[in-house]
Amino acid sequence: MAPQEYTVSVNTPMPKGYAFLKKGIKYKTLHCRRLTHEAGKPVYVVENNKKLIGIRIPKSIYFHVQSLANETLPARRLATEQRDAALVRTAAAELDSQFPNIPKEDRKKILNHGFRKNSGRVGRTNQMPMSRKVLYAVVAHIRHKHTNYDQMLNDGTTREDARKKIHKKLQSILREWGATQRKP
Template sequence: MPPREVTVSPRNAMPEGYAFLKKGIQYKTLHSRRLTHAAGKTVYVVESNKKILGIRVPKDILSRVHTQANETRAARKLTTEKRDTATIRQAAAELDSQFSKIPEQDRELVLKHGFKKHSGRVGRTNLIPLARKVLYAVVAHIRHRHTNYDTLLDGGMSRDAAKKTIKKKLQETLRRWGNEQGRR
């Protein structure tokens, strides 16, 4: 039985009957891998300088995955939009619970910025509970919008020193908006 996955260089010859799928389309990568494994064939992971560029999978499987992706695109998009709307709705409810006195403009900015999809921001992680994500998003918002934190950094101050400098103002704002903990 051939190995399920083998790492190769882009300079390696393309195996006969295989095609390349570049990294970045999660649906296609996942399904191409799954179908290739199910067929008992090898997935070739193309890597250069320790960076994955994509995968090589059988052409017939990749063709089938492209077709499935096109056929299911609208339904997947709708599902994603529903999930994203639910995520923002849950974040808004938690924000209102923790910070009942936050001004509406700040509330909207926290939700829009802190929970922006594909941003890598704290609101998008699944590694911490929602209550903590909301707190961190509000702290970041206050730090960047209601203190001179960025100016201090631009002036050469270290992050830790700048955080200590603005800590009192940050805690006061957290308390004023409804968070009694006043952390960070």
């Protein structure tokens, strides 16, 4: 039997025996959804103005998953920290490979800023290889910390023009740091 999911409005009355789980915690959402499907019960996807705000699932499943989430939280946090540390180690090795002459302070700032969890930065994307993530993080760092790029933007220069104006300085620093690849 195919999983049953229905989209409802926030104003739709709560089905008897159901609870609301707000959007935002993947672990809870995935487990509540899976267990509700396995129980053969419908999941109600709640939207407000066409934006997903959460799901409605049976209360028994809601409380079970809440309990599981609390029990497993320390282990899940540790696993996340280990994955994040591995990502930064991989990025550090790639950074050292591509830019062997990078100053220690710049290296530290790039790793802390460009690969910070939940930052939305290029280093956190899964859409490109690590070599490109590192290169883009370095280019962004140079642009923002070693040129007057931000001041140009604040003064009304377009992004494209500001990038053209700092291009030579950016390339010079990349060469100085021993870039093994060309600027993207």
